[in-house]
Amino acid sequence: xxxxxxxLDIDSTLYSHRTWSIPRSxxxxxxxxxxxxxxxxxxxxxxxxxxxxxxxxxxxxxQVCCDGAYAEAEGNVIFRHPLxxxxxxxxxxxxxxxxxxxxxxxxxxxxxxxxxxxFYREWFAELAMQWKKIGRKGEFPKLPxxxxxxxxxxxxYMVDVFFRADSDRDSFVQGLAGKFSWAGMLSTAExxxxxxxxxxxxVNKGTGMLKAAEYxxxxxxxxxxxxxxxxxxxxxxxxxxxxxMGNGAMAAKEAADWITEDIDEDGLAxxxxxxxxxx
Numbered sequence: 001x002x003x004x005x006x007x008l009d010i011d012s013t014l015y016s017h018r019t020w021s022i023p024r025s026x027x028x029x030x031x032x033x034x035x036x037x038x039x040x041x042x043x044x045x046x047x048x049x050x051x052x053x054x055x056x057x058x059x060x061x062x063q064v065c066c067d068g069a070y071a072e073a074e075g076n077v078i079f080r081h082p083l084x085x086x087x088x089x090x091x092x093x094x095x096x097x098x099x100x101x102x103x104x105x106x107x108x109x110x111x112x113x114x115x116x117x118x119f120y121r122e123w124f125a126e127l128a129m130q131w132k133k134i135g136r137k138g139e140f141p142k143l144p145x146x147x148x149x150x151x152x153x154x155x156x157y158m159v160d161v162f163f164r165a166d167s168d169r170d171s172f173v174q175g176l177a178g179k180f181s182w183a184g185m186l187s188t189a190e191x192x193x194x195x196x197x198x199x200x201x202x203v204n205k206g207t208g209m210l211k212a213a214e215y216x217x218x219x220x221x222x223x224x225x226x227x228x229x230x231x232x233x234x235x236x237x238x239x240x241x242x243x244x245m246g247n248g249a250m251a252a253k254e255a256a257d258w259i260t261e262d263i264d265e266d267g268l269a270x271x272x273x274x275x276x277x278x279x
Contacts, residue, residue, distance in 0.1 A: 004222050007064065007224065007225040007226065008226050009044055009227040012245065012263055013226050014030075028269070041064060044065055051065060068204045069158055071211055096113070097171070101119050105158045181199045222240055225238070226245065227252050236255040243259070246263075
């Protein structure tokens with residue numbers, strides 16, 4: 001079997017948000033695939049600040065972060081495409097007008113507006129209780145810096161958008177047209193307040209994935225991608241084989257070549273077995 005390059009989304013693909021852990025079957029399947037000589041990469045919307053515990057997994061060789069805007073292999077930066085200078089101010093002004101919360105991701109710092117900071121504080125407090133309840137340990141997320149106080153022109157690679165009940169979603173998305181790439185609804189719930197993610201025009205997980213494959217000399221046909229969300233759609237389409245998780249959003253399932261089981265029903269392990277990745 002030709003050596004394959006396997007790209008794994010993190011949240012709800014490799015890492016379960018029901019158990020707050022990587023399923024044991026997934027870890028074992030990934031480890032065996034690496035032993036067979038296949039190259040395993042993270043391919044996430046997270047920034048490098050948020051991938052540490054996953055990047056250090058023994059079977060992971062590198063990562064594509066920020067929805068394809070940044071990639072590194074074995075500690076070396078192989079691709080980066082931040083937003084244009086001045087984009088942060090443009091997006092914050094649009095968010096203020098449309099009453100949206102933004103989280104801006106750089107390589108060393110993340111930034112949010114006042115509404116976003118309140119959102120994160122509430123979310124992280126709930127997350128801390130869930131982790132305590134199940135005895136989960138690990139790297140707890142750090143609150144983003146308040147944009148108004150801490151942003152001084154740092155490069156931004158990707159922006160999360162969280163809509164509020166009173167947000168003008170349509171006007172916000174229309175305001176991005178021709179200026180930014182927009183990966184829409186990330187949740188399977190169509191009324192989710194998680195609106196989507198913003199990158200530079202033409203940048204998505206698919207472009208980052210192909211840059212990483214080129215670095216290793218892996219043909220596009222020998223790339224395999226796993227994902228569950230709308231921001232995975234371009235990656236799933238671009239891969240030689242794109243596989244959506246059974247728990248995934250419709251946008252991911254429609255973009256994939258086929259659908260495996262739910263993450264908590266050993267979806268990754270079943271797919272690796274079907275693909276013959278474990279020898």
